[in-house]
Amino acid sequence: MSSLVRTLAAEAAEAAEEPSPFETLMSHLTPHRYGWAPEWQFGPFDLSITNAVFNMWLAAGLVILMFWIGASKPKIVPKKFQNFLEVVHNFVKDNIVYNVMSAKDARTWYPFIGTIFFFIFMMNFVGLIPYFGFTPTSNIFVTAALAVSVYLLAVGLGMVKHGVFTFWKKTLVPPDIPKMLLPLMIPIEIVSQLARPFSLAVRLFANMLADHIILLIFVGFIFLVGTTFSLAHLVVIPIAMLFEVVFTAFAIFVAFIQAVIFAFLSTIYINDALHPGH
């Protein structure tokens, strides 16, 4: 795929001196500051309002608005939207949180995991809304912020609950293992622990990025055939449009699945930290 992208980019770059359509499209994958937004730089943190920040707040606002409309005054007999929200809510609650945790832990942790699910799903989804077009979760710093926070929260809770030494002993030393194997097992467990936030962040980021690269590539084909009418238009444009539609539908599915996976793994990590050594 990468060679295809490179070829397309190279061809596009050759065709015109000004920014090629491909470059214009690819710029959708990079956060950029809006013209109207002031530059807010605090040390290493650039807090200026970029399209990523805007869409992230859009997602946050949409989640809150969605629940405000659908669930602020829950009816005994739910209407369509409330029903939909309750179905998703129950799905996350029963199939993710209560599925992994004990009922007592699940009651405590559902709001957190539920927020992770709905927030991530909405961030995945806003990128598919026309004109907004940037997916906050296709940036690794967004996913890393969530993944690292979840992991640190889990580990921190475990250490507070069981004591630092007991927690790490139970976490890094598998039960009933011959002492001979400890020098091998402990490094493996350390790597596995470190891999958790990393894999959590990269999985979500890579999926969302790849999803949008695919969508942009198919749009790119349409730009690449040029403005002079030729036979290529009749062949390329319908096929590209067809794939665009199919992959947009697929992208909605991926947005949902990735949110589920992130929420599910977060639940498992938190549960592992609450009950280490199981």
Next chain:
Amino acid sequence: MIHLLAVAEESEGFNPLSPEMGLYVWTLIAFIVVFAALAKYVFPKLEEGLADRERRIKEDLEKAEATKTEAEKILEDYTRRVSQAREESNKIIEEARQSADQVRKDLIAKSEAEARLILGKAQNQLEAEKDRALSELQTQLAAWSTEIASKIVERELDPATQKELVEKFITEVQKEGSPQ
């Protein structure tokens, strides 16, 4: 990926891994805001709504069950009463039929007796009429026979002889012609 990154470097610096520490901070802030809103206002309300619905459905089901049992009891009672009423009505009809039968029989017997009485009276009357007619006939015959006899013998008979002759004649007539 490396190729992609290389291309990205050329074309206006598309680099998905370029450091965006600001985004990291914004994500945390946005997440905390969403979490606070959902955890404080949304999920408790949603849970409460769901629990409320569960309770209501349970209550309604129990109520429906109780109503059903009661309805069944009422139906059973009703069926029993209907069958009782049917038996009673059958009894009443049977009784009515029997009494009607009795009345009919009585009436028939009474009318038969009356008919017999009327018949008897008629017969008696007939008998009396017959007797009267006979006696009248006897008197008439006596008169006629006297007349006839006097004409035959062409002589006057004294009343004593006349009476004797008439009675003798009558007796003879009775002997010869009387059916009884």
